[in-house]
Amino acid sequence: MFDGIDDKNTKRMIECFNIRRQSFTPGETVCDFSKNSDTIGIIMSGNVSLIRNDPGGNRVVLEDLSENDVFGEMIAFSENSDRGVYAVCEKKCEVAFMMYEHIAKRCQNACRCHTVAVENMFRVVTQKTQRLSERIEILSNRSIREKLLCLFSMYSMRAGASSFELPFSLSYLAEYICADRSAMMREIKKMSDEGIIKTDRRRIEMLH
Amino acid sequence: MFDGIDDKNTKRMIECFNIRRQSFTPGETVCDFSKNSDTIGIIMSGNVSLIRNDPGGNRVVLEDLSENDVFGEMIAFSENSDRGVYAVCEKKCEVAFMMYEHIAKRCQNACRCHTVAVENMFRVVTQKTQRLSERIEILSNRSIREKLLCLFSMYSMRAGASSFELPFSLSYLAEYICADRSAMMREIKKMSDEGIIKTDRRRIEMLH
């Protein structure tokens, strides 16, 4: 976010955009979307999940955010989705909050850093669309097996190896692929039995 | 995209960003993502679908794009998803293609319009994240019924009425919510029988 901006200008930007930083510990609510509809947040460090409680009462992971990710109602979610969408801290994190308008609209002070900030935000938001698309691609699979294979191959590619460790628990994985945990476990077992993968807890190996 | 830029500068921009416009008719492939990985496209008019053929051979709608929407690999999709992801024209459309670098990187000519272009693109991409998030919200529902209710309430809200007309066929709707068409039809019928909705082909009415 502050790439290409020296310390002095970073300080000016913080004032100009009215940025406030805040730290959170696991389990704390980072942002409740029923309030703060024009605020956006950028994860400076740590881990945050965007959670939705669906009508059936299931907890669902909408997004898994880490450093340099943005969130906020202006940047995501339709107006009618407030009910039950909130951001919660997963790993000790620091978040920078600011108003969407300050970025999107031209700054009255016409400060030079505004241009750079918009360029940086453009990259950040572009990166976000990539993650969201990836997520849609996973969810666009009809069966649990296909969802898993899709996600596994992404992680395997990212790790550059056929074997990799999931960065979260299997319970969380189930919420991430929007499936029942026991059904997912059953499917993982079946895939192991069929020799498609080999697993030991969070360690996954894809056998070609 | 060209908001806030006069005709003279728009023309310069087209040269500077090397923008080329192209028209398509329904069914034509607008972009094959296995090639053109650094090109992005903006829909000027009409309708384009982003389609994926999943491993099981099912056709799945990843995105339903209309005027002012962007697409492109830089803006979406992981590297490993080329296989089977492409954009196809739904309704007669016009698309402006350009290179992602020309927007994201600073222009050598340091033309003034570059700054405005990035600001406009920022808004366009932000809007895209909203749609993608909406889509994830729909797909995050576990059952067909919940997916439909989620989507229906979005359309109903957008129409400002409890009754509205789907902008696409029911077959397309099934691909959009990533479900089997017959299973979806069965669910729609069940919901009608239970008095939750009233339907006549693409016309949907939500009863309270």
Place this chain on the structure above:
DNA sequence: ACCCACTTGTTGCAAATGCAACAGAAATTT
């Protein structure tokens, strides 16, 4: 060392979903 909360792993059963196949209605092309 103990307690607690959370995770992993498993199962039976009911319900939801996908698949295949068909038929009439509507729209589009010839």
Place this chain on the structure above:
DNA sequence: AAATTTCTGTTGCATTTGCAACAAGTGGGT
């Protein structure tokens, strides 16, 4: 006007998935 394609609507059957419930394993905190 006839032919062709796409869309809507429906059903039986096999499979997948969700639900509920339980048990053992793990790790952190006091």
